[in-house]
Amino acid sequence: MKPRTVSRLIYAHEADMGGMPIRQPLPTQEIEQIDPFLLLHHANIKVPTHLDPDHAGVGPHPHRGFSPVTFIFQGGVHHRDSRGNDSVIYAGGAQWMNAGMGVIHSERPPIDIHEIGGRQEIIQWINTPAANKMDQPIYIPLSADETPTWKSEDDKSLVKIFAGEVLGIKGPIPSHTEVNAATIDLKQGGLLSIPLPENHNALIYLLDGKIKVEGFGMVEGHHIVHFKNDGEGIALEGLEDTRILLLSGKPLNEKMVSYGPFVMNSQTEIMQAMRDYQQGKMGVLIEE
Numbered sequence: 001m002k003p004r005t006v007s008r009l010i011y012a013h014e015a016d017m018g019g020m021p022i023r024q025p026l027p028t029q030e031i032e033q034i035d036p037f038l039l040l041h042h043a044n045i046k047v048p049t050h051l052d053p054d055h056a057g058v059g060p061h062p063h064r065g066f067s068p069v070t071f072i073f074q075g076g077v078h079h080r081d082s083r084g085n086d087s088v089i090y091a092g093g094a095q096w097m098n099a100g101m102g103v104i105h106s107e108r109p110p111i112d113i114h115e116i117g118g119r120q121e122i123i124q125w126i127n128t129p130a131a132n133k134m135d136q137p138i139y140i141p142l143s144a145d146e147t148p149t150w151k152s153e154d155d156k157s158l159v160k161i162f163a164g165e166v167l168g169i170k171g172p173i174p175s176h177t178e179v180n181a182a183t184i185d186l187k188q189g190g191l192l193s194i195p196l197p198e199n200h201n202a203l204i205y206l207l208d209g210k211i212k213v214e215g216f217g218m219v220e221g222h223h224i225v226h227f228k229n230d231g232e233g234i235a236l237e238g239l240e241d242t243r244i245l246l247l248s249g250k251p252l253n254e255k256m257v258s259y260g261p262f263v264m265n266s267q268t269e270i271m272q273a274m275r276d277y278q279q280g281k282m283g284v285l286i287e288e
Helices: 265-279
Strands: 006-011 013-017 018-028 038-046 058-063 065-073 074-079 087-090 093-098 105-110 117-126 138-142 150-152 157-163 177-184 191-196 201-206 212-213 217-220 223-227 233-238 242-249 258-259 260-263
Touching: 006 177, 013 038, 013 217, 018 223, 058 233, 065 074, 065 177, 074 093, 074 117, 087 093, 087 138, 093 157, 117 242, 157 191, 177 233, 217 223, 223 265, 258 265, 260 265
Parallel strands: none
Antiparallel strands: 006 223, 013 018, 018 038, 038 117, 058 105, 065 093, 065 117, 074 087, 074 105, 093 138, 150 157, 157 177, 177 242, 191 233, 201 223, 201 242, 212 217, 212 233, 258 260
16 A cells, blocks of 8 residues: 655644633634644543533534534533534543534533543544535434454554544444544554545544654644545554544635635625524523
């Protein structure tokens, strides 16, 4: 396998999202998106013990035109939305939602968050093709037990496949966008080669640790490695125990206009989304 070369490293700078400290490696001032991947928010938050979990996290807010996907690395997430979905997914799982024509949802810690360590660690978001931006919203919860895994013979590489196909294993989540989405636990000394479609844009994000990327060199945690489309896959070596998010996807090559929680293809569509939300057309979420 001819490995891809590295286009750039992108550091995940700290940012504030409504009072919540996060890291945001995408977008930055240098790069708007890695099509079809719009935004990565890496949150690693200690849930306050003085707050009821139902009043912590992120309260009801709208989305239209993309897929707010949440990969859960620590703790859990209690998802509720204006379509009546109500689900808790814990570490090792994911919550995949195509917001479509519009939905209001909240993402709170589960009621037992303090019994399981009191910390939430999550990563989010993916774009949706123009043809599907006004589809009916879909919510798909996937627990760790339901997620297919691939393990190396030396037990130094563990890959969990959520969507698409990675290392010959298909993920169970259907996506309007042609994407591969997986998480990797790469132990120190582990070697891992992953073939990827040559027409996909591809990136990995290191939550922590340190790896060596073949043909490039050392990369430390809190960085995106954005690969060029010039090879058959990627080859990694664990220099420390490292947790990694792998994303590859066929670029949409469509005009994108975003405003807060709405991602559409024109300014007119953004204004319509704002009006529809204000008029209650995305439903109502009352948390009890």
